[in-house]
Amino acid sequence: MSNRPNAFSARLRRTILGTIAAALVAAPLFSSANTEKKELVFGATAGPYSDQIKLGIKPILEKKGYKVKIVEFNDYVQPNLALAQGALDANAFQHVIYLDKFQKEHKLNLSEVVKVPTAPIAIYSKKHRSLNDVKEGAVVALPNDPTNQARALVLLDKFGWIKLKAGFDPIRVSEKDLEANPKKIKLLPLEAAQLPRSLDDTDYSFVNGNFAIASGLKLTEALGLEDTTAQYQNLVAVRTEDKDKQFVKDIADAYRSQEFREVVDKHFKGFVKPSYQR
Structure with a gap:
């Protein structure tokens, strides 16, 4: 009689283990449908x-x-x-x-x-109504991170305020590529988030579109807009x-x-x- 409970227990363990094994095999199919990120x-x-x-x-x-x-x-x-x-x-x-x-x-x-x-990067001013008002020694703020600073420098070259070296890379251009600065523009690199506030102290400031709009500036108020490529x-x-x-x-x-x-x-x-x- 002492062996009968042991035999029963063994069968019970095999049944439980078999059930768990079957559940583990089925689990991936079940969980993949129910654990998708929501x-x-x-x-x-x-x-x-x-x-x-x-x-x-x-x-x-x-x-x-x-x-x-x-x-x-x-x-x-x-x-x-x-x-x-x-x-x-x-x-x-x-x-x-x-x-x-x-x-x-x-x-x-x-x-x-x-x-x-x-929203394109744009140039704003609280002191001047036009890009044509730029004077010698004007202070111009621009982003200090290399990629966005390059965008501002390309626009300054387009405005004729500075001259960049021939064959410059528009993606990697920096102040090192400055060939001429006929208007003696004073470049003021700042963290992008600080650029809207800089307008009280600069002649002109380049402002990334997201920070411009977040600070209440409108794209329609910009004196110049970048033609944003892909x-x-x-x-x-x-x-x-x-x-x-x-x-x-x-x-x-x-x-x-x-x-x-x-x-x-x-x-x-x-x-x-x-x-x-x-």
């Missing part, structure tokens, strides 16, 4: 790119069952670090030249998903390991949707549209 943390610089998500992208994603949290930043450094570290699932604030340079310098692995409507159009970035996941595809589809295009036409006039919205 809570997204989307980072963006404060202003138009955050507003685009809030007004256009978030409602579209919520209709697909996502819960979207927007985190705003006031600089160009933290959004990529936060994304790489997993605090964000996606961000929208930069162009591909900045992304490539930043991730190479910081050894990150991020990828572009989709271009977004972009390489300077902002984009959505994600971790490269996530780029083929469903939530990333849904983000891209939201930006390419007719619903988002209508939001852009209503709230973001003057922005340079990506090719899919033309």
Whole structure:
């Protein structure tokens, strides 16, 4: 009689183990359908790119069952670090030249998903009504990060205020490429977020579109606008390991949707549209 309970126990253990094994085999099929990411943390610089998500992208994603949290930043450094570290699932604030340079310098692995409507870099003044009013020794503020500073220098060359060396690279040009400065322009490099405030102290200031709009400046008030090419159009970035996941595809589809295009036409006039919205 002492062996009968042992035999029963052995059969019971085999039955339980068999059930667990079967469950483990079935688990991937079950979990893949039920653990798809549905809570997204989307980072963006404060202003138009955050507003685009809030007004256009978030409602579209919520209709697909996502819960979207927007985190705003006031600089160009933290959004990529936060994304790489997993605090964000996606961000929208930069162009591909900045992304490539930043991730190479910081050894990150991020990828572009989709271009977004972009506010061009522009030059403003509180002291002058026209670019023609520029005087010798004028103080001109411009971004201190290399990629955006290059954009400002190219525009200054176009205005005829400075002369850059022949054959300069418009993407990598810097003050080292300055060949002549006939108007003795005093260049004042500043962090991009500080440029709107600099207008009280400068003759002219270049301001990135997102910071201009966030500070209350209008594109229509600018004295000069960049003709923004595709390489300077902002984009959505994600971790490269996530780029083929469903939530990333849904983000891209939201930006390419007719619903988002209508939001852009209503709230973001003057922005340079990506090719899919033309």
